[in-house]
Amino acid sequence: MNHPNGGRPGLAVRLKALGDALSRNIKDARRSGIGPLRMFLIAVRALRHGPREFARRAVKRADSLTLTTALREQVPEAVAFDYVEWIDRQAGPVVASSDLGRISILMPTCNTPPTFLREALDSVVAQEYANWQLCVCDDASTDAHVREMLEAYSARDPRIQLAYRRERGGIVAATNEALELASGDWVTFLDHDDVLRPDALGAVVARLDAGADVVYTDHDCLSEAGVRVSPYFKPDWSLDLFLSQMYLGHLVAFKTSLVRSVGGLREGTDGAQDYDLVLRCVLAGARIDHIPSVLYHWRQHANSTSANASSKPYAHDAGKRAIQHYLDQASPGAEVQDAPMTFCYDVRYPVASGTRASIIIPTRDRIDLLDPCISTLVQLTEHGDYEILVVDNGSQEPATHAWFEAQQAAGRVRVITADVPFNWSLLNNLAAKEATGDVLVFLNNDTEIVNGDWLERLMENALRPSVGVVGPLLLYADRTIQHAGVVVGMGGWADHVFKGLPPVHAQQYFTSPMLRRNVLAVTGACMAIETSKFERAGGFDESFIVCGSDVELCLRTHHAGLLNVYVPEACLIHHESKTRDPRAIPDADFVRSAEAYAPYRTDGDPFYSVNLDPMTCVPLPRGWNQ
Known part of the structure; x- marks a missing residue:
């Protein structure tokens, strides 16, 4: 068997990319009226994160500038598009009109900032679909406010059930303990600093009750100022995209019986535990469905991968191991390699010698x-x-x-x-x-x-x-x-x-x-x-x-x-x-x-999105120019 070699680009290629990125960033800074001294101070501040992170941020910003410039040239009106105003005009998803069964939300916590934790808990309590259970496992928080807040919410609402770890075990251990509390027909995951839309659970329950084994939705982000930004309008289930990037993100819900049949979250997958879980569900023959509505708000902050892809470098390697575990069973001989971009992967498949x-x-x-x-x-x-x-x-x-x-x-x-x-x-x-x-x-x-x-x-x-x-x-x-x-x-x-x-x-x-x-x-x-x-x-x-x-x-x-x-x-x-x-x-x-x-x-095309304008080749929200 011939198997191609690959991996990250060579040093010369990466240095050239960095040089090009720095040149584009400097040109943009000059256009914005930023002088050499201020540029120097910005660069010094960025280098505090280390040379690798400095290079990553420079290339990412340059790519974003390139895309923004192209959008401005092709569709100049789109630059002024107001996402918050647009999303408020969109119709909501189909939701459960009656009690179809219980859904359990699994939420591990660990030293969560009080504002973030309160907003996460409030978003669950505000759910329009009432038959939910919030299963919280605190992973040995040292900040006293975490336990105090959890206890206060649980005392007011018996649907909130708590477990506490004596020793720090990581997100997989804490989530599996939360899973032990779950009594619902379905389970979903909520990060301790994120927010659900009020109709989120009703929408996923309706789709799961219709026969899906796994359901995912679109999501956007909450900026550090609390503003909704960066919506991601996803395609319907795309295996090859999923093997390139964990594009499902949030919100993802499962049949509880399926999660338990594959053994829950797998030890050693911290940072990519949901990626690994979905891949094992795929191996088990799960039917995966998509709700093209923004039902989850992923918070951006310095330690979140939504804002900083390098905040959890171990998660990239865990994702790579999860993909290889899947490939070893689904496509023996295939090998996952690093793509040039963090949290992205390049799966190579063998080609037999003599194949013409x-x-x-x-x-x-x-x-x-x-x-x-x-x-x-x-x-x-x-x-x-x-x-x-x-x-x-x-x-x-x-x-x-x-x-x-x-x-x-x-x-x-x-x-x-x-x-x-x-x-x-x-x-x-x-x-x-x-x-x-x-x-x-x-x-x-x-x-x-x-x-x-x-x-x-x-x-x-x-x-x-x-x-x-x-x-x-x-x-x-x-x-x-x-x-x-x-x-x-x-x-x-x-x-x-x-x-x-x-x-x-x-x-x-x-x-x-x-x-x-x-x-x-x-x-x-x-x-x-x-x-x-x-x-x-x-x-x-x-x-x-x-x-x-x-x-x-x-x-x-x-x-x-x-x-x-x-x-x-x-x-x-x-x-x-x-x-x-x-x-x-x-x-x-x-x-x-x-x-x-x-x-x-x-x-519409299932591998595009009904939320995107089908009359332009540039991905823009449907009705962006109205």
């Missing part, structure tokens, strides 16, 4: 595009076992045919002649029948390879038994995003989310474009699928002439129960124009797309 890829590239003349496509592919691609099939659809120029002859003579490509009227689906299907590879890669002639492991990345995911179609990150020539996954229904049809934005790791309303995730579809400009799956699906639908059949194939694999995956670790340049003339698309393609894309055009 067939790279299919339709073209008609345009050697000015095809030659750099083939040259960068041959020069950079690290996976050695592949063939290139160029589908010649009526090339007329002598230089093109001379190029074909030279390339074939050198053994670089095999040219397949297709003297038929242009039909993108037909051309690719013809070549697929002549391909000898285990994986088919359909590639536009106007692309260029960026990173050497692009093919290995696509292949290792396409070969997973649970996966259908796989697509990479595509960048325009100016290095902004051209493709980071297709949202079906976006723009009324289907479009590329994040299009035109910088390829930086930043979460603004939706997930980061630099994290692997499941999608309904990827673009046919570069997509990979295992040959046997392509054949079972029946290939591309040839009733589509120019466009639409790439998305339609992805929808067929999705409906067949397979996962389609966007893989940003594979990156190519795509020289497509940033605007496409819809007049070049035949009416028949619109008709077929309308048929194939239903019901997602009206009901």
Whole structure:
């Protein structure tokens, strides 16, 4: 078995990233009127946290500046968007209209600041769904106010039950002791400094009672000033995103019987105990559901990961161990590695020696595009076992045919002649029948390879038994995003989310474009699928002439129960124009797309969010401009 090497970027790469980040930060400071002396004092203050934390903060702030600048340029009106005003206008979730059973809230405490603890307790007492039980286990707090406040609340409300540890055991031990108190049909977790929305429990109970085993909701954060900020509108269950980042966050609720059947929280997972628990529930076959409503407010403060990702470095390593524990059972041979970003991960899957890829590239003349496509592919691609099939659809120029002859003579490509009227689906299907590879890669002639492991990345995911179609990150020539996954229904049809934005790791309303995730579809400009799956699906639908059949194939694999995956670790340049003339698309393609894309055009794409505006490629809240 060949297994790719990976890990964090090399020192030279990281130093260059830091240098670029510092340059962007200095330019922004100058624009804001900050002089050299003040900059120096700010840097000295930041260095008190250590050089590693200084570098992390500098890069994070620079990425945020890059994204903000791009948003200002693309959607200038969005800069003035008022989230607090917007969220107050949103309809609430469906909640339980009657008593469906008890839900137990597990809350470990340890020297919680009094204001934070009081607000957490008050948010439970204020729940509109009354059949709850709050199970608190204090982990040997030394601050006297913690016990005093807990006792006072418990005396007023018998639904609040308490346990005290004599010795500090950590969050797993304290939460498991709280679980021992639980008598509810369902359990959920509340951090001792966070706040529930009043309808939170009613919403999750209604969804759990409908048959889900695990339910998660959207969340936002409470700033240190107590203002609601940074909402995270999550997709429906996305295994690949979850293996890249613990995106469920808060609020997450479970069937109590499921939690107990998998052994509760696992010792040694402190800091990632909920991550590990969900993964073990997945292994147990849990059905996971999502409520797209902000029902949990995660508090930001210096010791919270919501505000400072490096406040709990042990949690990153615990998350990595939790993922590996899952992979050892679900995907033997797979290995989790560190992604460049804290609390993010990079799962690598083995590719058997001798596994071949067939790279299919339709073209008609345009050697000015095809030659750099083939040259960068041959020069950079690290996976050695592949063939290139160029589908010649009526090339007329002598230089093109001379190029074909030279390339074939050198053994670089095999040219397949297709003297038929242009039909993108037909051309690719013809070549697929002549391909000898285990994986088919359909590639536009106007692309260029960026990173050497692009093919290995696509292949290792396409070969997973649970996966259908796989697509990479595509960048325009100016290095902004051209493709980071297709949202079906976006723009009324289907479009590329994040299009035109910088390829930086930043979460603004939706997930980061630099994290692997499941999608309904990827673009046919570069997509990979295992040959046997392509054949079972029946290939591309040839009733589509120019466009639409790439998305339609992805929808067929999705409906067949397979996962389609966007893989940003594979990156190519795509020289497509940033605007496409819809007049070049035949009416028949619109008709077929309308048929194939239903019901997602009206009901939304489950891997996006109903809270986000489907008419813009930039993730912004629905109705942001009203």
